[in-house]
Each structure stands twice: as C-alpha cells, then as structure tokens.
Amino acid sequence: MKRLIFLLAWLAFASVSVGAVVVDGVLTDVETGEPLVGAYIFVTELSSGTVTDADGYYRIELPKPGTYTIQLDYVGYEHQQFSEQIRADKKLNLSMRESQEMLGEIVLEGESGRRSLSQPNVGTEKFTVAQVRKLPAFMGEVDVIKAIQLLPGVQASSEGSSAYNVRGGSSDQNLVLLDQAPVYNPSHLLGFFSVFNNDVVDNAVLYKGDIPAMFGGRLSSMMEVTTKEDTKDRFSGRGGIGLISSRLQLEGPLVKDHLSLWAAGRVFYSGLLLPMMKNPGLKQARLTFYDVNAKLSARIDDHHRLSLSGYTGQDYFKYQALGRFDYSNKSATLRWSANWDSSFVSNTYLIGSWYDFQVAGQLAGLEGSWVGTIADYGARQEFAWMPDSHNKLKIGLSSSYKIIHTGSAEMYMDEDSEPLGVEIPPTSSVESALSVANEQHYGQWTFKYGLRASLFNNLDSAQNHSYYWQLEPRAAFAWQFRHDMSLKASFARTSQYLHQVKTTTAGTPMDLWRSSNQVLKPGICDQVSAGYVWNFYKDQFQVSGELFYKWLQNQTDFRDYASVFLNSNIDEEFLQGRGRAFGAELMLRRDVGKLTGWVSYTFVRSFLTIDGINDGREYSSSADRPHNITLVLNYDLLGWIDLGLTWVYSTGQPLTAPESRLVISDYGKETVYPVYGGRNQYRMPDYHRLDLAMTFHLNKGKKKRYDHDLNISFYNVYCRHNAWKIDFETDEESGSQRATLTYLFSIIPSVTYNFYF
Numbered sequence: 001m002k003r004l005i006f007l008l009a010w011l012a013f014a015s016v017s018v019g020a021v022v023v024d025g026v027l028t029d030v031e032t033g034e035p036l037v038g039a040y041i042f043v044t045e046l047s048s049g050t051v052t053d054a055d056g057y058y059r060i061e062l063p064k065p066g067t068y069t070i071q072l073d074y075v076g077y078e079h080q081q082f083s084e085q086i087r088a089d090k091k092l093n094l095s096m097r098e099s100q101e102m103l104g105e106i107v108l109e110g111e112s113g114r115r116s117l118s119q120p121n122v123g124t125e126k127f128t129v130a131q132v133r134k135l136p137a138f139m140g141e142v143d144v145i146k147a148i149q150l151l152p153g154v155q156a157s158s159e160g161s162s163a164y165n166v167r168g169g170s171s172d173q174n175l176v177l178l179d180q181a182p183v184y185n186p187s188h189l190l191g192f193f194s195v196f197n198n199d200v201v202d203n204a205v206l207y208k209g210d211i212p213a214m215f216g217g218r219l220s221s222m223m224e225v226t227t228k229e230d231t232k233d234r235f236s237g238r239g240g241i242g243l244i245s246s247r248l249q250l251e252g253p254l255v256k257d258h259l260s261l262w263a264a265g266r267v268f269y270s271g272l273l274l275p276m277m278k279n280p281g282l283k284q285a286r287l288t289f290y291d292v293n294a295k296l297s298a299r300i301d302d303h304h305r306l307s308l309s310g311y312t313g314q315d316y317f318k319y320q321a322l323g324r325f326d327y328s329n330k331s332a333t334l335r336w337s338a339n340w341d342s343s344f345v346s347n348t349y350l351i352g353s354w355y356d357f358q359v360a361g362q363l364a365g366l367e368g369s370w371v372g373t374i375a376d377y378g379a380r381q382e383f384a385w386m387p388d389s390h391n392k393l394k395i396g397l398s399s400s401y402k403i404i405h406t407g408s409a410e411m412y413m414d415e416d417s418e419p420l421g422v423e424i425p426p427t428s429s430v431e432s433a434l435s436v437a438n439e440q441h442y443g444q445w446t447f448k449y450g451l452r453a454s455l456f457n458n459l460d461s462a463q464n465h466s467y468y469w470q471l472e473p474r475a476a477f478a479w480q481f482r483h484d485m486s487l488k489a490s491f492a493r494t495s496q497y498l499h500q501v502k503t504t505t506a507g508t509p510m511d512l513w514r515s516s517n518q519v520l521k522p523g524i525c526d527q528v529s530a531g532y533v534w535n536f537y538k539d540q541f542q543v544s545g546e547l548f549y550k551w552l553q554n555q556t557d558f559r560d561y562a563s564v565f566l567n568s569n570i571d572e573e574f575l576q577g578r579g580r581a582f583g584a585e586l587m588l589r590r591d592v593g594k595l596t597g598w599v600s601y602t603f604v605r606s607f608l609t610i611d612g613i614n615d616g617r618e619y620s621s622s623a624d625r626p627h628n629i630t631l632v633l634n635y636d637l638l639g640w641i642d643l644g645l646t647w648v649y650s651t652g653q654p655l656t657a658p659e660s661r662l663v664i665s666d667y668g669k670e671t672v673y674p675v676y677g678g679r680n681q682y683r684m685p686d687y688h689r690l691d692l693a694m695t696f697h698l699n700k701g702k703k704k705r706y707d708h709d710l711n712i713s714f715y716n717v718y719c720r721h722n723a724w725k726i727d728f729e730t731d732e733e734s735g736s737q738r739a740t741l742t743y744l745f746s747i748i749p750s751v752t753y754n755f756y757f
Contacts, residue, residue, distance in 0.1 A: 020388065022089045024059040024342040027052050027072070030095040034229055036074050037203050038126055039096070044069035046389075048118070048441050053384065055229075055305065055337050057345060061389030062086055072096055089342065116542065120439075120448045120478040122490040122529040123167075123209030123546060125151055141245055141752075144204050144225065145186065145194040150630050152585035152600040153208050153546075155623070155650055159687070159724045159744055161191035165623040166208050167548055168581030168606030169220030172500035172511070173523075175211075177224045179295075179309045181331035182217075184355040184374050184513065188289040188315055189268065195313050195329055199238055199249040200264045200293045202228045209529040209548060210490040213437040213450030213474045214382065214396040219496045219525040219552065227295055227309055228262060242752040244269060263294040286318040305337040323361015330354040343386045351378040351400075368411035368419070372512055375403045392439045394450075399432040406501070406512045406570070424568050427515040428459045431497055437474065449475040456497040458517050466518050470495040484539075488531040496523040499556050501570065502622075519571040524553040540593060545586045552579035555608055555621075560676070577610030579621065597633035597645075604628070614679040622680065625651040640700035644693040644713075652687065654680035657739070658728050674728065684726060685741075690717040707756040712749070719746040 027036045035056025042049035043060060045068050052058045062068060065087045072080040077096040084092065125148065149156045149164050157163035163171040176183045178196070186195045196204075204225045211222050228251075235252035251262030267290045291313030298306040310332045317325040334350040353376040360369040378400030385393045408423035437450025452472040458465060476490035499520050501512040516522045531546040554576045558564070562573040583604030590596050606624040613619070628650040635643045658674035693713040699706070716722075721743040728739055 020061045020063055021065055021086055022059065022061050022342050023084075023086055023092050024057070025091055025093040026056045027058060027074075027094045027096065028056055029077075030097045034202070036077070036096060037226065038205075039072065039074035039077075041094075042071040042073065044071065047443070048389070050389070050392075051119075053345065055339070055345070057339060059342055059386045059389075061386075091342075116533055116544075117480045117484070117486040117535065118441075118446055118478055120446045120476040120488055120490070121207075121210060122476055122488045122531050123153065123207065123548070125206045125208070127204055141193055141242070142198045143194050144196050144198065144201055145223075148204075148206050148223065150632055150646060150648070151206065151208075152587050152602045152628075152630070153548075153583070153604070154206075155602075155625055155628055158191070158653070159722050162187035162194040163191055165625075166221040167527075167583060168550065168604045168621065168623050169525075170500075170502070170621065170623055172498075172502065172513075173218050173220035173496060173525075175215065175218035175222040177215075177222070178311060178331055179225075179227055179333040180335070180349050180380065181311075181333050181351045181353045182376055182378075183329060183331065183353065184376075185327065185329060185357075185511075188291070188313065189287055189317065193268070193289070195291060195311070196225055197247060197249075197264055197266050197291060197293055199240075199247060200227045200262070200295075202226050209527055209546075210448075210474065210476045210492050211494060213435040213452045213472070214394060214398075216433055216435075216452055216454055216472060216494055217431065217496060217498070219494050219523050227293065229295075229297060229307065233257075236757060238754070238756045240752050240754040243750055258299050260297050261295070263292070265292045266290065286316060289313065289315040303339045305335075307333075307335045307337075309333050309335075323359060325357065325359055327357035328355070345384045347380075347382040349378075349380045349382075351380070352376070353378075368409055370407050370409045371405075372407040373403075373405045374513060377401045390441050394435075394437045396435040397433070399430065401428070401430050402498075402515065403428045404498075404513050404515055406514055422568055424570055425460075427517070429497070429515045430457045430459065431455070444480045446478045446480075447475075448477070449473075454495055454497075456516060456522060458515055460517065466516070468497065468516060468522050470522070470524065484535045486533050488529075488533070490527075490529045492527050494525050494527075496525075499523075499574070501564065514571065517571065520556065520574060521554040521576060523555060526551045540590055542589045542591070543587070544589075545584065547584050548582065550579075550581040552581070555579040555610070557608060557610055557613055557679075559612055560679075575610050575612045577608060577613075579606070579608045581606040581621075581623075594636040595633065597631070599632075600630045602628040617678070619678060620654040620680040622654060624654055624680070627651045640697045642693075642695040642697075644691075644695070646691045647689070649686065649688040652684040652723075655682050655684055655726065656680055657682045657726075684723045687722050689715075689720055689722065691715050692717055705757060709754050711752045711754065713752075715748040715750070716745055717747060721746070 027039050027041070028034060029036060036052060037056060039052045040049055041052065041058050041060065050058050050060055067083055067085045069081065069083050072094060074096055077098055080096060127147070145162045145164065148154055153167050155165045157165055157171050164174065165171055166174060176186045183195060187193065188195060204223060207222045215222050233253055233256065237248065237250040239248035240246065245266065245268045247264065247266040249262065249264035251260070253260045268288055291311065293311050295307060295309040300306060312330045314328040315326065331353045336348040339345045354374065356373040358369060358371045378398065380396065380398035383395045387393070403426060405426040406424040410419040410421055412419055431454065433452055433454040435450060435452040437448070439448045440446070452474065454472060455467065455469045457467040472493045472495060474492045476488065478486050478488045480486040497516045499514045499516070501514060514520060527548060527550045529546055529548040531544065534543045555578060556574050556576050558573055559575050564570065564573065567573065581604065583602065585600065585602050587598055587600040589598035603626060605626055606621040607618045608621050609618045629648070631647040633645045637643055656676055656679050659677040660675040662673045662675055664673065691714065693711060696710045698708050698710065723741045724744045725742045726739050727742065
C-alpha cells in the first residue's frame with residue numbers, strides 16, 4: 001500500500017515545471033453569467049489544453065512567459081481564438097456567446113471535434129439541453145433520458161420507457177444523479193416520461209464504461225444531470241403549452257450579483273392522450289403527474305459559492321387491470337464550492353433523496369394495498385489539485401445512510417374481514433468510499449488512473465448483519481497518434497451493494513430495492529473497453545468505434561416459480577451467479593452544416609450462468625438484444641424551420657414462455673399450471689419505430705426580448721404495433737395455451753408552443 005501511495009505521489013509531481021506561469025479563471029456565458037461546464041480551452045503553442053470544471057473554472061500552466069494563442073470551444077457556442085500576453089501568473093476570466101446559427105438536431109455530443117481525440121473518456125457522452133429541444137418528442141415532451149436512448153450501447157427497456165440498458169446491463173445497474181442526489185425511480189407515468197424537466201437542466205454526462213473513481217455503487221453506467229447554476233441579471237422565464245402537458249420556469253436575481261433564484265413546474269393532463277390508446281382498459285385509466293424544481297444560488301465572493309437545489313414530483317395512475325399506483329420522488333442538495341487558490345478547489349455536498357409508492361388493487365388474488373419507501377442521506381467531499389498543466393489530482397470521500405422499506409401490505413378477504421398484514425422487514429445500511437485519481441497529459445498521450453475503496457455495512461439484526469468492502473481500480477488512456485485520429489482504452493472495476501426486485505421487464509413502481517446481506521452478496525463488474533476516433537473532412541464528420549467486454553460476479557435472478565408478492569422472506573427467492581457481456585459500437589456523425597445527425601449500430605450479447613436456473617446452463621439476460629440501429633437526422637430549412645427524423649430498430653427482448661400445461665384435479669376442481677421451458681429461450685417481436693418533427697422558429701432573425709417557437713411532432717409514424725407485454729392464457733374452448741400481445745401506441749401527433757422572455 002505504501003508503494004502505491006508513493007507511486008501516485010511521484011506521478012502527480014513528476015512534471016512540475018520550474019519558472020512556469022499559471023493562467024486561471026472562470027468561463028461563463030456572456031449574457032447569463034452561467035458557468036460553462038466541460039468547455040475546452042486549447043493553447044495552440046502547447047498543442048494541449050484543459051477542460052472547465054463544474055464551476056466553469058480552468059487552470060493552465062505555461063512553460064514560460066510569452067504570447068500565447070488561446071482557443072475556446074463549447075457545443076452550441078461560437079468558437080473563439082485570441083492572443084494573450086502572459087508575463088506572470090494571471091487571473092483571466094473568459095466568456096462565450098451562444099451561436100446564433102440554427103442549432104442542429106444533434107441531441108448528444110460524445111466529445112466534439114479536436115477534444116474527442118485527446119480525452120481518455122472511453123464510452124463517455126456529454127450533451128447540453130440546447131441540443132435536445134428539436135428532437136422528435138414523445139407526446140410533445142423533450143426528455144434527456146429519451147435522448148440518451150438514441151446513443152450506441154444504450155437501449156430502452158420497453159416501449160416508451162425511461163428505463164434503459166447500457167452495454168448488456170440491466171436497468172437497475174445505472175446510477176442516475178440529479179445535482180449529485182441519487183434518483184431511484186427517474187420516471188413519470190410508469191416510465192413514459194422522466195423526472196428531468198428540460199427547462200432547468202444545464203448539462204448531462206453519461207458514462208458507459210469508464211465511470212470516474214469519485215463515483216460508484218452501480219455496475220453499468222452513471223448519468224450525471226446538473227441543473228442551471230446562476231440566473232440572468234434580470235427577470236426572465238420560459239415555458240410551453242402542449243396538448244397533454246404544460247410547464248413554466250421563472251428566474252431572476254434577489255440580490256444583484258450575489259443571490260438568485262429560479263423555480264420551475266410541470267403538469268401532465270391525460271384527457272387528450274387516453275383516447276389514442278388501443279387498449280380498452282387504458283382508455284378508462286387515470287394518468288397524471290406533476291413536478292417542481294427550484295434552486296437558490298449565492299455568490300459569496302469570487303472564490304466561494306453556495307447553492308441549494310430541490311426537486312419534488314408525484315404520480316397518480318389508475319388502471320383497472322393493474323389497480324392504483326401512486327408514487328413520488330424527492331431530492332435536495334446543498335453545495336459549497338470553494339476556489340482556495342489558482343490550483344486547489346473543493347466541493348462539499350449534503351444530499352437527501354426520498355422515494356415512496358403505494359399500490360392498491362388485486363394482489364395475489366386478494367384486495368389490499370402495498371407500500372414501500374427509500375430514504376437516502378449522504379455527504380461527499382471533493383478536492384481537486386492541479387500542481388501543473390499536466391496533472392489534475394482528485395480526492396473524494398463520501399458516505400450515505402440508507403433506510404429501505406421494501407414493502408408492507410394489508411390484505412382483505414372481503415369487506416367485513418380483518419386485514420391480513422404482511423411485511424418485508426426494513427433494512428438500514430451505511431455505504432462509504434474513499435477515492436484518489438489523477439489525469440496526466442504528455443504530448444500525444446493522456447492518462448487517467450485512480451482507485452476507489454468502498455465499504456458497505458448492513459445494520460440489520462445480528463442474523464443479517466454483514467459488511468463488504470471492495471477495491472475498485474480505474475485506468476484509461478488516449479493516444480492521438482495523428483492530428484485527426486486517436487486510439488483509446490480503459491479498465492474499470494465497479495461494485496453494487498443494492499439489488500432491485502424487478503417484477504416486470506417494462507418497469508413499474510413496484511420494482512423494489514434490497515440491500516446486500518448474508519444471502520445477497522454485492523455485484524462486481526470488470527470491464528475493458530477500446531476505441532478508435534477519426535475526424536475527417538475538416539472535422540465535419542467523425543467515425544468512432546468501441547469494443548467492450550464485461551465479467552460480472554454475484555448477478556441476481558429469481559429462482560423458478562418464485563413467490564414475489566406478499567413474501568416476507570423474499571431474499572430466499574433469489575439465486576446468484578456469474579455473467580458476461582460483450583459487444584461493439586459504431587457511429588458516423590456529422591456536427592456542422594444544414595444536414596446534421598448520425599447513424600449508429602450496436603452489437604451486444606449478455607448472458608447469465610446461475611446454479612438452479614436453466615439447469616445451470618448459460619442463458620440470455622433480459623438485456624440480451626444483439627442488434628440495435630439508430631438514425632438521427634436534422635435539416636435546417638430556410639433558416640427558421642428545423643426538420644427532424646429519428647428511426648430506431650432493436651432485436652426483441654428475451655422472455656420465458658410456457659411450453660405446456662399441467663392440469664390437477666382436486667375434488668372436482670381443475671387447476672391449470674403453466675410448465676415453462678428454459679429461462680429466456682424465446683423473444684418478443686423485433687422493435688422499430690419512426691418519429692418526425694418540425695420546429696418553426698417564429699422570431700428567427702429578429703431582435704426581440706420575447707421569443708417563441710412551435711413544435712409539431714409525430715411519434716410512431718407508420719403505426720408499428722410494438723409489443724409492450726405478452727400474456728399467456730388458456731383458450732376456454734380448446735383448452736390450449738395462446739399468447740396475447742399488448743401494444744400501447746399507434747401514431748401519436750403532438751403540438752407544443754414554447755415561449756421565452
């Protein structure tokens with residue numbers, strides 16, 4: 001261990017320059033004053049640069065005084081290049097202006113242009129909301145989660161769902177953060193919308209492979225969503241009115257240059273949606289939700305900032321065949337950011353996240369209700385030290401206390417009977433971690449490496465009390481062997497101490513969580529990735545490809561004929577084993593010009609091997625969908641009309657189907673039991689869909705404080721009947737088994753009027 005610490009320290013200090021000068025500052029939007037996160041600052045004479053952090057802060061060490069050419073690049077903003085004479089250490093605050101050209105239909109940018117070549121972030125996609133707004137929207141609602149589902153390596157778990165699978169992993173293996181607070185069910189309306197209101201999101205990053213050492217707790221991916229930090233120096237707002245939903249966001253300074261506040265709300269009303277449903281039961285359902293976001297930001301001085309952000313959302317869903325689902329998400333984050341000097345910054349977070357649900361209706365053949373809750377309280381401290389322009393060292397400490405009440409039920413035989421109570425005992429646990437990481441730049445080479453040490457302690461009774469720990473190394477490099485080409489590779493070990501009880505592949509509020517204990521051991525994933533990037537035709541086009549392989553331990557699945565509902569000993573229904581996933585991702589993208597977009601292809605296989613399931617033979621996991629094709633195009637017509645198109649195709653989802661039936665007679669009463677074959681040996685039909693959108697910018701080219709646009713979109717243009725679920729029933733006349741396919745939508749038109757002031 002001492003040798004490891006010595007090696008990290010030596011590498012961090014190895015390239016400290018003598019006589020160097022330091023330039024640092026903050027990069028902001030010239031109009032709003034908001035910090036620009038993840039912008040690229042490039043020094044031509046050094047053939048290298050740096051990236052701004054979460055506060056827009058940057059630091060560059062120059063080898064000697066002199067005149068240097070500095071370039072600024074940020075997606076959706078005008079490129080800047082200027083010369084600056086540097087004679088000594090200098091504070092240089094910079095600003096950029098949003099591009100006045102029509103934004104393309106590019107929803108997501110991996111790492112655009114030159115920056116993507118030098119960054120060692122394998123499987124990382126970063127995007128801003130300005131690039132999402134003209135995407136063909138599901139029912140008129142633009143959604144960042146729907147946007148990332150168009151990326152290579154990412155697949156929606158089911159029709160319209162916010163749940164997604166990344167590189168062959170299940171949806172519960174994805175960590176979702178909203179202002180650093182974990183969101184356990186990031187969806188509205190059983191997954192058809194996400195909790196992220198597009199008006200308040202500043203940027204989002206998806207890590208598909210090389211998750212930073214600062215984070216952990218999930219095996220497949222992490223999506224980090226950050227809301228707007230500062231507001232304009234005047235009162236302003238934005239909103240939208242649609243056929244089925246409306247939203248409004250207001251912002252303004254409370255104390256000029258020191259204290260600001262924004263708040264946003266959104267409401268969904270289903271009166272116009274339900275008649276479009278093909279399912280007769282859904283036509284009579286009740287569907288509605290609302291959510292509210294707010295953020296108070298204080299700029300104490302040039303070096304210290306304080307912010308308090310919060311979210312609350314509630315869903316109400318009633319469907320005769322399923323019963324009533326009411327569930328809510330809440331989160332709060334207090335953040336203190338400090339720039340102690342030109343090379344040392346820190347961020348301190350106090351975090352809370354809460355999720356609860358209540359289900360009422362038919363459960364296990366009885367009338368009753370089922371409730372469950374999750375409470376997560378956490379704190380994290382981050383330090384970033386930049387001893388020179390070649391190194392950026394990060395140290396992180398975090399701890400969270402979780403209380404998980406998987407569920408309790410009250411069931412009634414009839415209206416006059418006493419309730420029958422069933423409860424899965426709640427669990428409490430503490431999960432802590434210490435991480436150290438460094439990023440180094442040397443000419444054509446960039447290295448990133450780190451180590452995360454995690455500790456999990458289940459605080460239940462002596463029977464279940466248990467603790468686990470894990471060392472999670474992370475490493476990556478990028479080699480820009482030509483000015484327009486680079487090779488990348490990474491290795492990451494991740495661990496997951498929480499397990500989800502998934503009742504369906506489509507995702508419902510009753511997909512519950514359980515903590516690791518003596519029965520359920522934490523999952524472990526080792527992933528290697530390798531990639532190639534080529535920019536050509538003056539950086540207008542980019543070809544990229546990545547290969548990956550995962551080895552997984554302690555993967556969880558239900559035993560055959562498991563009893564899930566109303567089972568107080570639900571841990572006994574799980575079995576654990578090993579898994580593997582592998583695949584390839586290819587993408588051709590164009591970022592500039594009137595016609596922009598990308599086409600991508602993903603090949604992925606995902607398998608599990610668990611003793612006691614499928615006779616111990618390897619079988620497909622629920623995320624094993626080998627082929628996925630995505631086409632995203634946008635055309636700028638006449639300078640004020642955007643035409644957008646998306647087309648997606650994927651192999652059908654695996655499912656377990658009955659192959660025969662067993663009839664048992666008891667005192668003249670016959671009971672039919674399905675007899676299943678191998679686990680996940682069959683597939684649902686392949687999925688494909690075409691969406692179209694038109695956005696009319698009504699004030700394009702006019703200098704007015706008030707702006708507005710009209711979005712018209714069509715979901716599922718050619719009315720593909722994609723399967724949402726398949727039920728197996730017994731035909732009353734022939735007695736044979738038959739499969740019944742349920743689909744949700746044919747074509748859905750939507751119109752949304754957006755305004756900005």
